[in-house]
Amino acid sequence: MNGLILVPTDNERRLIESSLRIESDQWTVKTIGFGVIAAGIATTHLLLSERPRQVILAGIAGLFPGPSTETLRLGDAIWFDSVAIDGIGVGQGDAFVDAADLGWRAESEAAPTETIHLPNPPQSRASIAQPALLLTVCSGSADEDDAARRLQRVPNAIGEDMEAYAVAYACQSAGVPLRVVRGFSNRVGCRDKSDWQIAPALESVAEQLQQVLDGETS
Template sequence: MKQDLLLTATEMERDGIAQFDGLAADRVNVQVIGVGLVAAAIHTMQALQRFQPARVIVAGIAGRFGRADGLNDAGDLNDGTDLDAATDVPQHAHWFRRLALDGIGVGQADQFLDPQDLGWDFAGKGTRNVDCALPCPVDQVTGLADGYLLSVCAASASAEEAQWRQQRFPGAVAEDMESYAVVKACQAFDVPVFVLRGYSNSVGHRDHASWKIQPALQSIASQLQWFWKTC
């Protein structure tokens, strides 16, 4: 029987998810694919060839878009998260069914134009958006994002840059650096892929000392526990 494949960008995320019992050792291979779109694409394809999994889950931390400036007065998460009814863990993680890509194109900041703006064929389909699978029918999924995940070549460095991206992608809920590449690689191999991201910080907030990494990883683990039992 084929196992699932769980992918994280870093060893820290892998170990943190394991710490909170988010892994089903008898059902899943866990691989670290590196930070960024290029590393993620290469190592995902290598893992797909090596393990030939039944399904792929990419999981890890991400920044969450908040209000217009992405921050509250303390520069912290401004997301109104609720407690997970089953675990009393803050709901800092979501499954995503839509992704978009930003950062490939011409120019920077206000002069930036992506391939779609330039009329080029984007990723072979003329669009910067991609759909991915859900772990279960939509009405059964807990923690489903109501917007999409924006994968970027370089994360937003300030509240101003976060606001600029949010204006260009008003449906974006969160920002990461790997998921779009993982989804495209899995689609090339015709393998179902699921995207799960936990929110450690507001987009553009770079003070790592105040990031909520452990709550984000704990919420990811809680979602994965549900996944292994339900799907």
């Protein structure tokens, strides 16, 4: 098998596949589940059973506010060049202390929250200055205060998701290159789903994927 396209949920997968044309048997789309635990386990299983040469993670994400995202709007999709994780450590809210700051690692080991850099992300149609970092969390930001605290800890975060770091960690451990494309369905911290743009975001994801698939089969 050449490649796997991994999507967290069945709903995301249906919306992506409805706009995606796969004319080659070199790519297979799989659902890996919602959240870091399900995504990490499912990705590891697929890496062992399918032996892909490359992996793409696709789905939705929240969009952080800030100068680096001023050119982006809900419904846009971009490729990320790095992923990090927030929430591994001690405490909640303003009392939170990251695992790396606690010294939770052996001298020979990377910190459990170390940023993972992704190889050669394709060019995104949406305009954004690099780097493009995706922040994975176990619990999405509940409000603007949550989002602000996360940006304070990870100032260069562009998007918030709940799977990418687990998938990236599994792929890095297996030596399989990973690319990540996410469509922005909502503002980070906005829980009012009437303001979300899930379908347009996933249509943009499918467009980005199609460019990659067409480029590799041409």
